[in-house]
Amino acid sequence: xxxxxxxxxxxxLVAGVALEILGRRRLGELVPLDRALQRLRSVxxxxxxxxxxxxxxxxxxxxx
Amino acid sequence: xxxxxxxxxxxxxxxxxxxxxxxxxxxxxFTWRADITTALGLVGTIACGxxxxxxxxxxxxxxxxxxxxxxxxxxxxxxxxxxxAIVAFELLNFYTAPRSRHPTxxxxxxxxxxxxxxxxxxxxxWLGAGYWLWGSA
Numbered sequence: 770x771x772x773x774x775x776x777x778x779x780x781x782l783v784a785g786v787a788l789e790i791l792g793r794r795r796l797g798e799l800v801p802l803d804r805a806l807q808r809l810r811s812v813x814x815x816x817x818x819x820x821x822x823x824x825x826x827x828x829x830x831x832x833x
Numbered sequence: 834x835x836x837x838x839x840x841x842x843x844x845x846x847x848x849x850x851x852x853x854x855x856x857x858x859x860x861x862x863f864t865w866r867a868d869i870t871t872a873l874g875l876v877g878t879i880a881c882g883x884x885x886x887x888x889x890x891x892x893x894x895x896x897x898x899x900x901x902x903x904x905x906x907x908x909x910x911x912x913x914x915x916x917x918a919i920v921a922f923e924l925l926n927f928y929t930a931p932r933s934r935h936p937t938x939x940x941x942x943x944x945x946x947x948x949x950x951x952x953x954x955x956x957x958x959w960l961g962a963g964y965w966l967w968g969s970a
Contacts, residue, residue, distance in 0.1 A: 770935070771933060771934045774926060774934065774936060778922070778936070778938075781918060781919055784918075785919075788912065788915060792908065798907035799907065800908035800912075802912060804908070805909050810966060820879070820966055823962060824875055827874065830939060830946060830955070830959070831862065831871045831946070831959070832862060
């Protein structure tokens, strides 16, 4: 079961990398991650959600 | 090409972030030290971000408004679908036992966070990402 879970994580990671590469090559309407996040940052609620996610991630990884 | 000399507040902030990363790297989670170093990074980054945001707002008020950022819908939807898949799989693993068979992102990252140098790099990257969130959109 661990192998299956790791394989699925790897597929998701590869999918993210592929999206980034295709976005940078401007394939179709795909965009790189920073540009997608830029749009989210441009609205107050989007920025607040990103900041909250960032806070949770740091606290979860480094403190608790 | 011209090199821009960073201002002293920028140097001070980068120095403080680097120092906090190094101190955080030598601590272990679930300790007061980890709580304090993470909280310092968190509060410091948000404070710096707010200063940057206020400066940008002031500058924007003085200059004519720029056009809105147009994001093709398919581009945003693809990333949203990817993020949703990550969150769904993370939750599935989180609520399924045992952790050794169903590792979550943090349990996989513990390989990195368990090593002091990698932990410092990851902490500094986290601070950098937090600061980037406050930049101009």
